[in-house]
Amino acid sequence: QQQVKQSPQSLIVQKGGISIINCAYENTAFDYFPWYQQFPGKGPALLIAIRPDVSEKKEGRFTISFNKSAKQFSLHIMDSQPGDSATYFCAAKGQAGTALIFGKGTTLSVSS
């Protein structure tokens, strides 16, 4: 059973547009929800993360929106740039010290 469901699988956005990626989870014990960016041949890099006691977190052009009742969270990339073209993964963590569980990823292409 996939614990973190991510959509869409791929996304094409015009330069300057807003990229939106969605994730849903089932396990209410999850208490940490990060988003990672990965370029080909590289390891994932943390973009932004949120805890369930906060509904929104913004860092620069990146915003996480969190809906605890719906068990959903999303990443918004404002003013998308070609350099944002990468694969984005949402993730979740349960108990302290346990590993992150990843969504299947979204490949974002920003056209110039």
Place this chain on the structure above:
Amino acid sequence: GAVVSQHPSRVICKSGTSVKIECRSLDFQATTMFWYRQFPKQSLMLMATSNEGSKATYEQGVEKDKFLINHASLTLSTLTVTSAHPEDSSFYICSAREPLGEEGYTFGSGTRLTVV
């Protein structure tokens, strides 16, 4: 910020040989490290949790005798792929959690293993 160094970045080995991948936390002590495997255009799949000074915990379906994990110090974990076969070719990534801060999990840069 926390840095995790992973080596080698790429390795090609012959079928039947063993390959060791190192994962080091450079500026913090990591009692727990995680090993993931990623096939092309797929997500990261957790293979095992490496605990300093004790046996690793493997995920269901991961052969512990094939993927040997050693976490001998607070800054180093190694993954050895034994008797590698072409189906073991993949991108292996380690991760460590910085004990201080906002539960950030830092990832290594990954190792591309190709078994020929």
